[in-house]
Amino acid sequence: VQLVESGGGLAQPGGSLKLSCLSSEMVLRTYCIAWFRQAPGKAREGVAGISDDGKAYYRPSVKGRFTLFRDDTENTVYLRMNDLQPEDTAVYYCAADVWGCTVVDGIPDASSMDYWGKGTLVIVSS
Numbered sequence: 682v683q684l685v686e687s688g689g690g691l692a693q694p695g696g697s698l699k700l701s702c703l704s705s706e707m708v709l710r711t712y713c714i715a716w717f718r719q720a721p722g723k724a725r726e727g728v729a730g731i732s733d734d735g736k737a738y739y740r741p742s743v744k745g746r747f748t749l750f751r752d753d754t755e756n757t758v759y760l761r762m763n764d765l766q767p768e769d770t771a772v773y774y775c776a777a778d779v780w781g782c783t784v785v786d787g788i789p790d791a792s793s794m795d796y797w798g799k800g801t802l803v804i805v806s807s
Contacts, residue, residue, distance in 0.1 A: 683704060683705065683706060683796075683798075684702055684703075684704050684707070684775045684776070684777060684796055684797065684798035685702070685703055685704065685775075685798055685799075686700060686701065686702050686773065686774065686775045686798045686799070686800060686801040687700070687701045687703075687801055688700040688701045688801060689772075689773060689801030689802045689803045690802075690803070690804070691804045691805075691806065692765045692803070692804070692805050693765075693805070693806070693807050694765065694766055694767060694805055694806075694807055695764055695765065696765050696805070697761070697762060697763045697764075697765065698761075698762050698765065698803060699759055699760070699761045699762070700716070700759065700760040700761075700762065700773055700775075700801060700803075701757050701758075701759055702714060702716070702757065702758045702759075702760075702775030702798060703755070703756060703757040703758075704756065704777075707756075707777060707796070708756065709751065709753075709756050709757070709758055709777070710733060710751060710753045710756075711733055712733060712777040712778060712779060713730060713731070713732050713733060713777065713778035713780075713781050713782035713783075713789055714730065714731055714751070714758045714775065714776070714777050714778075715727060715728075715729065715730030715731075715738075715775075715776050715777075715778070715782070715788075715789040715791075715794065716728040716729050716730070716749065716760050716773055716774065716775055716776075717773070717774045717776060717791055718769075718771035718772065718773045718774070718803075719771055719772050719774070719800075720768075720770060720771040720772075721771075723771075725774075725791055726740065727740055727788035727789055727790070727791060728740055728743055728747065728760070728773070728788075729743065729747055729749040729760060729788070730749070730782055730784075730788060730789035731749050731750075731751055731758060731782075732781060732782045733781060735751070736782075737749050737750075738782065738784060738787060738788050738789060739787075739788070740787070740788050741787075742768075743762075743769075746762065746763050746764045746765075747760060747761065747762050747763070748760070748761045748763075749761075758775065760773070762803070765803075765805045766805060767805050767806060768805075769803060769805050770803060770804050770805050770806070771802075771803060772800040772801070772802050772803075773800060773801050773802075773803055774797055774798055774799075774800045775797070775798040776791070776794035776795075776796060776797045776798070777794060777795060777796040778793050778794050778795055779795045779796075780793070780795075
């Protein structure tokens, strides 16, 4: 089972990027899909997630700046990131939970995820 992320790159502070998570094998709308990130020297953290019934979750630091949405016709989950800041620099990973979102502190829990992508690098710098 494979999840593939794309859309990372270099953005200036205040800029935008849109990350994509797709799978050729999984019907993503039937899973909890979440985005996590890991900055150099820091622990992995949850960013946002969407349940199979469309409920979205965001960590407080990205709420209002990041939007998670799913396109079922394209079998893709997107993370639109606006007003990017240097502290958003990280490798961003897409993950899927077969059993639905297990939410801890308002965000899907990484330890509950069953499948992971390889990540896409986001660098925010002037």
